Amino acid sequence: MGDATMALRTAGSVLVVFLWSVAVVLGQYIWSVTYTTQSICALKGSAVELSCSYTYPSGYTITTTFWFTKIYAEENYVSLKDDPDYKGRVTYREDEENGHTLTITDLRESDSATYKFRFTDQTGTWRYFGRPGVSLSVTGLQVKVTGGHQDKTLTCSTTCTLTDNPTYIWYKNGHKVKEDTSSLDSDSFSDADSYSCAVKGREDLHSPAVCEC
Structure with a gap:
């Protein structure tokens, strides 16, 4: 029984070495x-x-x-x-x-x-x-407005999901107001103001502004 087990182990080791050698040769x-x-x-x-x-x-x-x-x-x-x-x-x-x-x-x-x-x-x-x-x-950035008068939401929209999963920056009348996710809820903005967004690290690349007048 011991000899048989030893033979199987030896055969298995030889097979592993053989396959490794073949892989090396093929890799060349x-x-x-x-x-x-x-x-x-x-x-x-x-x-x-x-x-x-x-x-x-x-x-x-x-x-x-x-x-x-x-x-x-x-x-x-x-x-x-x-x-x-x-x-x-x-x-x-x-x-x-x-x-x-x-x-x-x-x-x-x-x-x-x-x-x-x-x-x-x-x-x-x-x-x-x-x-x-x-x-x-x-993709470019675009601010989209959803919801009714009392519960509007602004979303910094892209045509694909940005690979680096960035933090979004929101601007009101050109001035930074918040670092957040891609959405801004109604309690964060008011009428008669314009809003735009960018991603952190590329603040020079603003979306077109949207007015909530």
Whole structure:
């Protein structure tokens, strides 16, 4: 009984080592891209970072790396740096261990798209990009009014849920009155005043003002 158990344990150990060895060997032949996050909602006018890491077979040298959203023709991928819609708003940063970060500044609602990373080796024939990419949604701020005359609520509305879960700042007649959630109840405002909102850390990006006259 003891010998049988020992044999099973030995066989199990050999199997684990074998599978680990296979994984290591296969890892040397994998082309892949892994995105840090696959969905981001960011504020119009702000900046955003999209990042990924990539692997490639040993023996190759990576010569070209870039992010893109557009393919104009077969194998004709356009780097964001060469895209006139992003001129002067895009930077790339190579990180350690094959990491890559894309930064887009002065975000526009038209920047809402799926961003993918692509790399090419020294032969120019091995090209790879990761799926599904990063889905970026860009939203502005808008104050919406709900409820009746006595129980109105102001809501700082966005078209998607901001990824960084910010604190909202409320302004009355251009002056800060409260840091709160995205909603402001009726006991916090009065008639004949205008209200706008922003998110903490980007107070320069106000919503259009709404008058409760």
